[in-house]
Amino acid sequence: MTCRARPEKALRDLRRRLGPAPLKVLFEVVAGPLAQPRTPGVCFAGMRTVAFDGLYSLVIMTGADGSRTGDRYRLITTLTGHNRYPAVALVRLCHERREIETAYLALRHTLLDARVLRSGDQPGLDQELRALLTRCQLPRRAMVDAVETRPGTNPGRASFTTALEAARDQLTAAAGICPGGPADPAGVIGRAVLSTLLPARRPRYSARIVKCSTSRYHQRDHSRPQAPTAITAIGITMRTPPPGTGGPGRSRTKHSTPRPPQPPTRRQLITAIITSQPPRD
Numbered sequence: 578m579t580c581r582a583r584p585e586k587a588l589r590d591l592r593r594r595l596g597p598a599p600l601k602v603l604f605e606v607v608a609g610p611l612a613q614p615r616t617p618g619v620c621f622a623g624m625r626t627v628a629f630d631g632l633y634s635l636v637i638m639t640g641a642d643g644s645r646t647g648d649r650y651r652l653i654t655t656l657t658g659h660n661r662y663p664a665v666a667l668v669r670l671c672h673e674r675r676e677i678e679t680a681y682l683a684l685r686h687t688l689l690d691a692r693v694l695r696s697g698d699q700p701g702l703d704q705e706l707r708a709l710l711t712r713c714q715l716p717r718r719a720m721v722d723a724v725e726t727r728p729g730t731n732p733g734r735a736s737f738t739t740a741l742e743a744a745r746d747q748l749t750a751a752a753g754i755c756p757g758g759p760a761d762p763a764g765v766i767g768r769a770v771l772s773t774l775l776p777a778r779r780p781r782y783s784a785r786i787v788k789c790s791t792s793r794y795h796q797r798d799h800s801r802p803q804a805p806t807a808i809t810a811i812g813i814t815m816r817t818p819p820p821g822t823g824g825p826g827r828s829r830t831k832h833s834t835p836r837p838p839q840p841p842t843r844r845q846l847i848t849a850i851i852t853s854q855p856p857r858d
Contacts, residue, residue: 594743595705602709605634607714611721611732618731622671624664628677636668636813638780640806647812656727674780676733683737684713715738723767734775780808 612619619625637647656662685691688709694704743766763771793801841849 592701592704595704596709597700600704600711602708604711604714607711612727616732617729618673618733621666622656626670626673627672630718636671636811638808639810639812641809642806644806662851665813669811672693679737680713682707687714688736689747715858716744719744719764719766720770723770726763726767727771730774731777733744733778735770736773736775739769739773740766780811781805802818 610625612621614623614625637645639645654662654667657669678800692703694709696704696705716737717740720737720740721732724730724732724735
């Protein structure tokens with residue numbers, strides 16, 4: 578009597594024999610910037626923009642519902658030419674940076690459907706992660722190629738969900754793999770993306786909601802609306818420190834009165850438990 582291996586075990590063994598190296602090479606082929614520097618929304622002052630959680634000055638935002646909110650931050654940048662790189666323009670890039678969260682959403686929810694990676698070892702996780710990133714990059718390449726056939730269109734208007742569903746249809750039905758007519762620069766996926774272009778993105782803000790007990794947003798900011806609200810105006814106030822209070826030459830003298838000891842924070846307590854008792858759940 579013979580015993581057949583389960584499909585799950587057979588796939589797992591095959592993945593282990595394959596290893597992460599082929600997926601690493603595949604991802605390196607498709608990785609990298611996609612859009613051309615001339616494509617709208619790609620560059621600022623001739624430089625390609627990237628997502629970085631930076632610090633900005635006092636940004637007061639006014640919503641369409643009349644709500645107003647703002648915070649006080651400090652702008653840190655190496656672009657010191659104020660004529661070419663105005664601080665106000667750098668501050669406004671903050672709303673462009675926040676669009677990276679839609680890419681995280683595509684990875685965690687659109688592709689993974691809110692599931693976690695299933696591998697239990699480092700090689701398996703490396704293999705899964707590179708496969709996931711490759712699967713995310715390929716539809717975006719088709720999205721950018723399609724949008725650039727319409728000069729002046731921002732790639733942010735392309736729908737990742739549309740591109741992904743069109744790619745799935747191509748794999749399952751194998752339709753249009755070898756078209757008989759003239760070459761189509763956009764392709765099947767590109768045509769689907771161009772037919773469902775999203776409206777231009779609008780700056781918006783909403784309430785910060787506590788998603789878990791360890792979230793940093795422990796108390797709701799009542800100045801922010803519950804639902805996403807379009808921003809109608811942004812007021813930016815630039816403030817420079819008085820002479821002698823900032824910069825590399827600021828005084829580093831300690832206070833004459835020592836600061837009283839503070840009770841440990843929740844994070845410090847959890848870190849102490851993890852360090853002293855690794856097996857503890």
